[in-house]
Amino acid sequence: MASSAPHAWSVQQVSDWLTSSLELPATVATEFQANAIGGPELVTLSDEDLTNELGLTSLQARKVRRALVELGVAAPAAPAAATPAVAPAMAPAAPPPAAAPAVAPPPKQAAPSFAPADLERYSSLKAQIASLQALQVGSKVAQAKQHAGAQQARLAAAHQALPGAQEAVAEAQKANVKMEEDKWYPGKALGGKSKQQEKLEHTRAALAAAQKRLADVQAAISDGQAQFGEAQKQLSAWQGKAAELETAQRTLEQLVDRMFASPAWQAAPRVAEIGDALRGLETQAAEARRGVTSYGRGAQLLTGAAKQLEGALQSLRTTQVMNMVGMGRGMAFAARTGMPGRMQPGGLMGDMVELAIFRRANEAVSSAARDTAEARALLGSALPQVDEEILKSARAGLFINMLTGGAMMDVMQAAMVRRSVAQVEKLLSQVLPAAQWAQSNLSAYQGRDASLRGQMDAKRGELGAYRSQQLAAALAPAPTGAAAVAAKVEQLSLI
Missing domain, CATH: 1.20.1330 (f41 fragment of flagellin, N-terminal domain)
Incomplete structure (x- = not known):
């Protein structure tokens, strides 16, 4: 931006000042350029010129006026009312100026009210949300997911081990049947009956071990299915709580939007100011x-x-x-x-x-x-x-x-x-x-x-804080005496 005084700016310098220094939309600068507004014209613009002729919003006009004052440019004086010309001989003597009557400041606007049913619903939703948030639903859902995943992995491992255990039992049964049915073999004459009995006992022990292993795997599958089912129930329950919290928060947000959508609240100075800024x-x-x-x-x-x-x-x-x-x-x-x-x-x-x-x-x-x-x-x-x-x-x-x-x-x-x-x-x-x-x-x-997204989030935060303040004031017990007067003054100051 040029360092010269505002009255010496060119049309382009005025345009750059609007978009760069004041961060106004390019459409505003375009309107100034279309009307060839340079520095000499800029310093003479009234608030009515800014809004009626150049199309600025009231908030944008206030921003331009404040920036000009900071640069040492005072607002132009309102034009004097035209008076009819009167010949000197015919002009009556001017009466002495009368003292201006004292004018009381306009009363501050009273805060709009809320419907009792809406306030009751608001209080109920706030209590429900606080109760659910105290349960730490988000962390509980994460823990339940982790537990369910571990149980599912355990069950999958058991299912994976089942075919091997079944095959081992089948092989052991085949070997045992062969040993039970074989009455003679080439080594019988050399090994004798004791050797044959030893092999038979060995196949029987191998079969018993394989059967026990199969039973253990089957038990692990049965237990894993039960544990996984219970983990899924827990996860489903916490997910239901999470959905309940999300629904309550969304319902509360919609309720508050509706409560503040009335023309009375939209006309409240603070709401209007934040709304203008957001737009x-x-x-x-x-x-x-x-x-x-x-x-x-x-x-x-x-x-x-x-x-x-x-x-x-x-x-x-x-x-x-x-x-x-x-x-x-x-x-x-x-x-x-x-x-x-x-x-x-x-x-x-x-x-x-x-x-x-x-x-x-x-x-x-x-x-x-x-x-x-x-x-x-x-x-x-x-x-x-x-x-x-x-x-x-x-x-x-x-x-x-x-x-x-x-x-x-x-x-x-x-x-x-x-x-x-x-x-x-x-x-x-x-x-x-x-x-x-x-x-x-x-x-x-x-x-x-x-x-700009950050600025909009900040403005939405301001609006949310203002709404919460007003709702808290509406729900607070009615004070009496001096406390009532102080509360009323504070409430009026927020409007």
Whole structure:
């Protein structure tokens, strides 16, 4: 902002002061510019001019007037009433001025009242919310979720162990049956009856152990199902309490909004002041959000275009190297065999590879050009200049590959690629600053959006505190005597 006195400001300086110093919406500055309000006009504007002629809200007009007073500019005096001209000979003698009658200050507005049924419902909801909050519902839900998850994991582990335990029992039963039914085996003559009995007892013990393991797993599943079911019941109960708390809070909020929606409360000075401030902030926040959306999309398009151009440049430089190598090999082949260079083995394959690279580079450049054009249409004339001719060429495709071969054709192709590289480099040199500019504006709008959201939250907090104060006063027992007078004075001061 210029350091000169306000009466010396230009129209642009007045506009900058409104948006930067006072943080008023851009629409206000636009209206001042449309009416060519510079410093000489600014210092003469009355409050009626600000609201009736320039369309400011009463809150915005007060903000402008207060800022001007701080800069040493007094409010302009009200114009004197016109009096009819009277000839000197006919003019009556002016009576002596009479003392102005004493005028009592206007009485303060009494606080609007609430319906008794609404106050009763408000008290009931407050008590219900306090009772639920005392239970620490949120932490209880989290604990119940954790417990239910642990029980579910335990049950899953038991189910996972069941097939193995069943298979072990089946194997042990098979071995035991075989041992029970086998009356003779080759080692019987050597081992004797005691050896056979020992093996039989071993299979029986293995079967018993497998059966016990299966029974333990089945018991764990049964117990896990019971524990998991109980954990789910607890979780459901606490989730019900959480839903009850959320419903009560939402109902209370709706009730308070309705209680303060009456014309009497909306006309209360404090409510009107906060409402004006909120509406002004919401207008500015809407503008900031539009800026975030526009510049966010623009920055995304331009950054993507820059990356595509960088990739295309890398591809083109690769083809330049391939072209130089191919030319060298072709000349060597021609010198060695006396045949044209294009007849060298692999020459056609190299041309096909170059063609694929050219096609990819062309697609990247064309896509980058489309994205850049879209960003220009979105962000308007403020976007840093991007050459329209290069954009037009890029959208159509900058270069081609010549498959006819031959040294002359290779030279021509190299020249075309060099020209294309120069064009892409120029386009990239313009797109990069445009992307940085869009990103810088995006960051500024994001910061402004966050600041305005914070200011709106603070104003909503003020409104909530004021409402709570008024409701508490309405619910408080009626005082008597001096206390009643003091309470009434305090209540009036809050209106």
